[in-house]
Amino acid sequence: MEKTTKISNFNLGTCRVDLSDNSLSFDGQEKLxxxxxxxxxxxxxxxxxxxxVTRDELIETVWDGNEYVxxxxxxxxxxxxxxxxTALGDDTVIDTVRKTGYRLLIAPQFDEPLVSDVEQVEVSFRQYRRRSLSALLLVALVSVAMSYLLWTSTGIQTGKEISYLTREDGSERFPAVSPNGRYLVYGGARHGSNYGLFLKEISVEGALPKxxxxxxxxxxxxxxxxxGEYLYYPSRRAEDRRCFFTEMQMSSGQVRYLTPCNSHRSALDISPDGSQLAYIHNVPGDSDDEVYLIRVESNEPIPEKIQCQKGCSGVARDLAFSPDGRYLAIARRLSNITEDIFLYDLNTGEERALTQGMEDIRGLTWHHSGKQLVFxxxxxxxxxxxxxxxxxGKVTDLAVxxxxxPKFIPGSQDLVYNHYARQYDIAYMDVDKSIPQTPYPLFYSGYGQRLPDYSAAAGRVVYTSNETGFNEIWTSDSQGNNRxxxxxxxxxxxxxxxxxxxxxxxxxAPDELNEGNQIYVLQLDNGEMSVVASPYSNHTRLFWGPGDKAIYSSIDNQLVKFPLDGAKPVVLRGLSMSRGQxxxxxxxxxxxxxxxxxxxxxxEAYEVALTKSEALPTAIPLIRGRGGKIDWQSAPAGVYLADGLNWVAGSQGxxxxxxASGAxxxxxxxxRQTNQTRGILRIPNNYLSSFGTLAFIPSExxxxxxxxxxxxxxxxxxxxxLLQR
Known part of the structure; x- marks a missing residue:
């Protein structure tokens, strides 16, 4: 049997915590x-x-010991x-105790004294059974994982060693180790702050980053x-917000601006002899991001775009010099859901594909031998x-x-990489509640769900989920049930x-060759799936046309109509779309x-005018966006659309x-009727995924x-x- 502690409602300073309705209130104000x-x-x-209170205790008590979720x-x-x-006015109310857990810094005032002698026989039995089942499940999972690692084609997947080099309260990425193996440089940021470069001595245990x-x-x-005497990096300057590839002399901290960049995250690498910097850039006249080279010893470096003998494929996204300096490995985006690695010969300009059918390449590095790429x-x-x-040409899963x-450590067979963990969930909030409500997960599954869309006719929500290991199409009812x-x-x-x-x-979804994507239509009544005829290889977000007679998608900055009666696609010149409804x-x-x-x-009026070669109707702005010389007419002042994806329209608005302000x-x-705007939920920038959308259920x-x-x-x-060669 297990003893538990009964907890009554309590106060934290001026904050009232009500367990009966899961609410907070401050100084008698409206409940949240x-x-x-x-x-x-x-x-x-x-x-x-x-x-x-340790993290393990909290996970055991609140999430029934489910470590994954x-x-x-x-x-x-x-x-x-x-x-x-934060309304309590203190810097922090909940303190993080590193590698242990959390503690309150304000004494709670309970309505009733804590009671710790109530025996919970039934609860203890459930917890015992749950722990037993969890233990059995854990053993099974470990057995399966070990079997998988021993069963791979190499037969030598055991023996990995992974250790932390940073565990800061924030986000660290893009690691690189100095040529002498002593220092680690990386980009780091805490929530709400800018990314900056940090230096940490990895040869000294417990060394603090600078x-x-x-x-x-x-x-x-x-x-x-x-x-080792210089660092090269893209930097967006504080004084004018302009971005430059920059050289920093490590001994003095003196910087020199080399050439413009598009982003402080732009990919770059330096040749093994230190003479050339390769980077990804886009200048006026470039249709896509391209690879450029500059000579760093020049006082005024002149960018030179690499030229592919038979034309380069796709949009350049990342790159790495080979150890002998002859090649560049380049990750190129072929469509919005396919990306592969290409080998570019700097002497001949020839480029060939090394992989086929990848989705998103997240960094690449050469092994010292020059015979292996890790990505x-x-x-x-x-x-x-x-x-x-x-x-x-064999690709092997490292099971990491x-x-x-990743970046190999100079003089070592080991490498450094940034471990990435992020969860995506579809959440809901009922907008007609009198008490302000935070979003609640629609599903408690532990998997990644995104991109909801609701049909009043079907009474269901469609979304993508990676529950099977791939993003497949799922539906549920409006409550998240009957999936x-x-x-x-x-x-x-x-x-x-x-x-x-x-x-x-x-x-x-990707085409059969994984060289582009196609538009698919799924018939719900019989489960049949068809491909919409299209001469294009890269389709973007879709919307259905009037009467469900056609599907529309932007292709190369032009809106294209795909009739479902077998007629040829029609380019609607003068229109481009990020998302439509x-x-x-x-x-x-x-x-x-x-x-x-x-x-x-x-x-429909636009298409008729286009067919008759008449003057085309002008699009009317509804909600402002920052930038551009646009006559916003009656669009509400002081209201700005944050991105082109997170919105949903209805007849009412x-x-x-x-x-909003800051981050x-x-x-x-x-x-729509009053042309007025009201706020519903204040959120941090990253909380509402830019890789998502909003959906609305009118009946609820x-x-x-x-x-x-x-x-x-x-x-x-x-x-x-596999890297010890």
């Missing part, structure tokens, strides 16, 4: 409703005051509680000069590490989860959209990449992500969104038997 798990965590911290959910709960408790770059500039990734891949939201044998942006998996293509499905009649779902028969509400804000247009944003509603006044926690990135060191 929180997720029940958040309140449970706060109650357990109050019960343990003033002692530290509880670890991420606990971090998320602590973050939310800290945000809500910030190299100014706090008000932005830097994230760097490479060392082979001699990270993200597949359906999950990252893993792989090695590529250049002689045989979270593997991203059904509809596709089994074992490839990455994206952007599902309901037809108006609720009988079909359109989405995109038909409202009220033929009224198209859309965001666009060429102009900020949200717009509307009668799509638009729910959208609005720009915060607002989920807001624009009322329920808003759906794709939420994500702050990504956890730590720098790791890996020793692996």
């Amino acid at each position: 409703s929180l997720q029940p798990k958040f309140i449970e965590v706060l109650a357990q911290l109050a019960r343990g005051y003033p002692e530290v 509880g670890s991420k959910a606990l971090t998320n709960a602590i973050w939310h509680l800290r945000q809500h408790l 910030r190299l770059s100014p706090r008000d500039s932005e830097e994230a990734r760097a490479v060392w000069h082979p001699g 990270g891949v993200e597949t359906s939201g999950v990252r893993r590490g792989f090695s590529l044998d250049l002689d045989s 989860p979270g593997f991203s942006y 059904i998996q509809h596709t089994f293509i074992e490839r990455r499905a994206l952007y599902p959209r309901w037809s108006a009649d609720g009988h079909k779902i359109a989405f995109i 038909i409202v009220d028969e033929s009224l198209l509400v859309f965001s666009r990449p060429d102009a900020p804000g949200l717009w509307q247009l009668d799509i 638009v729910y959208f992500k609005q720009r 915060e944003y607002m989920v807001s509603f624009w009322d 006044q329920r808003l759906l969104m794709t939420l994500t926690d702050y990504p956890q990135r730590d720098i790791m060191r890996l020793s692996h038997p």
